[in-house]
Amino acid sequence: MTGFNCSFTAQLVGDLPLVGLNSSWDDSASANSEVPAIEDSWDYKKRPIRGVNLGGWLSLEPFITASLFDYDASKGVVDEYTLCKHLGAKKAAETLEKHYATFITEADFKAIADAGLDHLRIPFSYWAVRTYEGDPYVPNISWRYLLRGIEWARKYGLRVKLDLHGLPGSQNGWNHSGRSSQINFISGPDGAKNAERALDIHRQLATFFAQDRYRNVVAFYGLGNEPGFALPLDDLEEWTVAAIKVVADAGIQVPQIFSDSMRGLPTWKGKLGGTGQDLIIDTHMYTIFDPNLIAMEHAKKISLVCNDWKSMVVNSMSGANGFGDTMVGEWSQADTDCTLHLNGVGGGSRWEGTFSDTIGRPRCPTGDDSCSCDKANADPSTYTDEYRLFLKTFAIAQMDAFEKSWGWFYWTWKSESAHQWSYEAGLKGKFMPEIAYKRDWDCSKSVPSFGKLPRRTKQDVTVANQKNQFLATRSFSSTRPRPTANATFLF
Incomplete structure (x- = not known):
C-alpha cells in the first residue's frame, strides 16, 4: 500500500471498494501553464488533447514488458491469460502486484506533466472488477492501482480517459484483450453471454465513476478497445447503443468514447444517432502493419501524415467522411514492426519476412535477404542524427495532423525495450519534442532532408498508386499486435 492515501471503509459504490481514497480531493492543479486546471472547463474543439497511454501497466502486452513473457515456447505463455494460468493464482498475484507497483509510479505522472502532456488514457481489463468461472486472471488487484493512478493524475493536473481494454470473452482475439484466441464477445459460443457481462461491468464502473470525486478528473469514458473487425457491424452497433445507455443511466456525464473497430472512420458516418449522448469516435493510426x-x-x-491523414481527420470531424467528433487514441513513431513480441509472442516481423502473412518475403525497403531488425531494435544511443531527425519529424507530423481532431494519445508512455513505442524513450533519446506544445516544425513547412537513410530499391509494389486506391475507401487505421495468420488487415 506504499504511496496510497490509506483510508479504508466497508462502503461499496457499484459493488466496488473505495480502498485507498481520502474523503477529500483537490482539483485545482493544471498540467502546465497553457491548459486549464482540472476544476475548470476545457473546450476540446479549440484546445486539443495532448496525451499518452499507460499501456502495458494494468493490461499486459508482451511487447511492452517482454520480461514477463520470457519462457520457453513449449510453455505456451503468450498473453495474460496463459501467464496467469502457468503461474497459478498465488504466484500470478505476487508477480502482477509487483509489476503494478513498479512499472508505473508517481514519478511517471510528474514526468508526463513535465513533458507538456495534459491527458492520460489508462487501459485496464474487466478482471479489475470481477472474474468468471474458469478465468485464471488475478482479480481486483489492478483496481487499487487504477484508483491510485487517477489520484496521481489529479495531483499533477492530468485529465483521464478510462479505457476498458479487455472485455469478457476477448473482443478481438489479440493478446492485449487478455487472451489470444477466437473472439467470444458478441459472436462465438458464449458471445451473447459475454456481451451482457460487459454491460454489467460497465454498469458497475459507470456507477462508481459517476461520483462527484471523478466529475472533473475523469474527462472521457471508453466503452471498449478495438472490437474485432470480424464482428458483424450491426451487432456491434446494437451492443454499443446498449452500452451507451447503461453508462448514461448510471450517471456518467462526460463524453463516451467508442472505437472505429479498425473499420475506418467513414464506416460510422450516420450511425449511433438518437442516443442523446456526447459521443466521440476513437481511431488508431499506424503504418507498420501494412505490407x-x-x-x-x-x-x-x-x-x-501531413496530407492524407490530416485530411481524413478533418473530414471525419466535419462529418463529411465519418462520424463527427473524433480523437486519435493510439499512434507511435515506429517505422518497422521489428519490436520483440509486437506481432504476438514468437510472431516474427513483416520487416524481415518472418511474420505469417509475408510468406518469407521481407517488407523492408530493399525487400531482399539483407533486411534485418538489428538496427531497428538497437539502443537509441546508436541512432544516427538523420534517423533521429526522421523519428522526431514523424512524431511532430502526427501531432500536427491529429490536433485537427479532439487530439491524441501516444502509444505508450514507457516500455522495457520497445524504444520507438515509448514516449519516455523518445524524450531521453532526443527524438521527441522536449515539450509537447512547443515544436520546431509543422506540416506547413518542407519535409527536412534525412540524408542517407535507406530508400526503396525494389519497387515491385507501387505504393503511391495503391495508396490512392486505399484513400478512396479506407481510413489509415490499424491496430497493434496481430498474432494470428487470419487477422484482417485494413490496407
Missing part, C-alpha cells in the same frame, strides 16, 4: 506502407521512403511517410 505496402511499411516500405515507404521516410520522407513519403511524413507527407502521408
Whole structure:
C-alpha cells in the first residue's frame, strides 16, 4: 500500500471498494501553464488533447514488458491469460502486484506533466472488477492501482480517459484483450453471454465513476478497445447503443468514447444517432502493419501524415467522411514492426519476412535477404542524427495532423525495450519534442532532408498508386499486435 492515501471503509459504490481514497480531493492543479486546471472547463474543439497511454501497466502486452513473457515456447505463455494460468493464482498475484507497483509510479505522472502532456488514457481489463468461472486472471488487484493512478493524475493536473481494454470473452482475439484466441464477445459460443457481462461491468464502473470525486478528473469514458473487425457491424452497433445507455443511466456525464473497430472512420458516418449522448469516435493510426506502407521512403511517410491523414481527420470531424467528433487514441513513431513480441509472442516481423502473412518475403525497403531488425531494435544511443531527425519529424507530423481532431494519445508512455513505442524513450533519446506544445516544425513547412537513410530499391509494389486506391475507401487505421495468420488487415 506504499504511496496510497490509506483510508479504508466497508462502503461499496457499484459493488466496488473505495480502498485507498481520502474523503477529500483537490482539483485545482493544471498540467502546465497553457491548459486549464482540472476544476475548470476545457473546450476540446479549440484546445486539443495532448496525451499518452499507460499501456502495458494494468493490461499486459508482451511487447511492452517482454520480461514477463520470457519462457520457453513449449510453455505456451503468450498473453495474460496463459501467464496467469502457468503461474497459478498465488504466484500470478505476487508477480502482477509487483509489476503494478513498479512499472508505473508517481514519478511517471510528474514526468508526463513535465513533458507538456495534459491527458492520460489508462487501459485496464474487466478482471479489475470481477472474474468468471474458469478465468485464471488475478482479480481486483489492478483496481487499487487504477484508483491510485487517477489520484496521481489529479495531483499533477492530468485529465483521464478510462479505457476498458479487455472485455469478457476477448473482443478481438489479440493478446492485449487478455487472451489470444477466437473472439467470444458478441459472436462465438458464449458471445451473447459475454456481451451482457460487459454491460454489467460497465454498469458497475459507470456507477462508481459517476461520483462527484471523478466529475472533473475523469474527462472521457471508453466503452471498449478495438472490437474485432470480424464482428458483424450491426451487432456491434446494437451492443454499443446498449452500452451507451447503461453508462448514461448510471450517471456518467462526460463524453463516451467508442472505437472505429479498425473499420475506418467513414464506416460510422450516420450511425449511433438518437442516443442523446456526447459521443466521440476513437481511431488508431499506424503504418507498420501494412505490407505496402511499411516500405515507404521516410520522407513519403511524413507527407502521408501531413496530407492524407490530416485530411481524413478533418473530414471525419466535419462529418463529411465519418462520424463527427473524433480523437486519435493510439499512434507511435515506429517505422518497422521489428519490436520483440509486437506481432504476438514468437510472431516474427513483416520487416524481415518472418511474420505469417509475408510468406518469407521481407517488407523492408530493399525487400531482399539483407533486411534485418538489428538496427531497428538497437539502443537509441546508436541512432544516427538523420534517423533521429526522421523519428522526431514523424512524431511532430502526427501531432500536427491529429490536433485537427479532439487530439491524441501516444502509444505508450514507457516500455522495457520497445524504444520507438515509448514516449519516455523518445524524450531521453532526443527524438521527441522536449515539450509537447512547443515544436520546431509543422506540416506547413518542407519535409527536412534525412540524408542517407535507406530508400526503396525494389519497387515491385507501387505504393503511391495503391495508396490512392486505399484513400478512396479506407481510413489509415490499424491496430497493434496481430498474432494470428487470419487477422484482417485494413490496407
